[in-house]
Amino acid sequence: MSERTARLILVAVLLLAMWGIVAAVPETAYVVVGVLLCLGWQRAAGWLARRRQADEEELTVDEPAAPDVAAALRTLSGDGHHVLLTQLQKAVGAPDTKAVRALLKAAGIRVRGGVRASAGNGPGVHRDDIPPAPPTESGDPSEGCCCRSGNNANANNDDGEGSEEGIRVRRTDGGFVFYDLADPHQHHRVDDH
Structure with missing residues (x-):
């Protein structure tokens, strides 16, 4: 008996055994078919990915960059x-x-x-x-740049007239005095005890 004949007999026995299992418990057929389809899909996707990669490598020719x-x-x-x-x-x-x-x-x-x-x-x-050299990144921004602003030496601040917001705290011998800057007549005294 040749090796090919032995394999054919083995495959026939396996198919008969699978047919017996499917006839006895049909739900297992769904599981087996699902597993086989999943494995087939994974192999086909891997083969297609390898084929695409080979095609891309074939198309990609390393051309030297044009000199500046x-x-x-x-x-x-x-x-x-x-x-x-x-x-x-x-x-x-x-x-x-x-x-x-x-x-x-x-x-x-x-x-x-x-x-x-x-x-x-x-x-x-x-x-x-001959074209001029492109501007460098480290240079000063142009006058039209929105990100440039003048120095603020606080010379343009308000002269103090009008309402102010916030709280001012003054330490005294007996504690602290809190002044509400929005209302100059209101203040609170907290004594140290």
């Missing part, structure tokens, strides 16, 4: 010099000046046909077309 051409231009221009495309190509590590032109176009920076730079003459970025 504006920062490179500010660095290369130094004290307000023009920058040639070939200088910028070397600074950002681009393969050719076509790639540099594409980066500049994506950043919205104008390229002029002929500029004079310390490295020579040719197509490049004029110093007036």
Whole structure:
């Protein structure tokens, strides 16, 4: 007898035993079917999650981040010099000046046909077309910022006329006197005993 035949006989015996249990106690069939469906659902959900993760990893290609051409231009221009495309190509590590032109176009920076730079003459970025550096976070807020307020040296406080609120306590030799500031004629004396 082969191994396959032995397995088929074993499966047939198990199915007959399960049929006998279901015939004797039908409520157990609901429990068994529920457990089998739950296990099947868990396996199917795990398989789908692994499949999605594999698809996402396949789609996600690690593309290098585009270099910051504006920062490179500010660095290369130094004290307000023009920058040639070939200088910028070397600074950002681009393969050719076509790639540099594409980066500049994506950043919205104008390229002029002929500029004079310390490295020579040719197509490049004029110093007036180089964008300024973004403001730093640590700088003072602008005048239009709502969070800025002037110093309050209490010079603009009221001169004391009008009603006041609160209580003033004055210590005396015999105890304390409490004054109600809203009513200057009312006060209470508490003696120390």
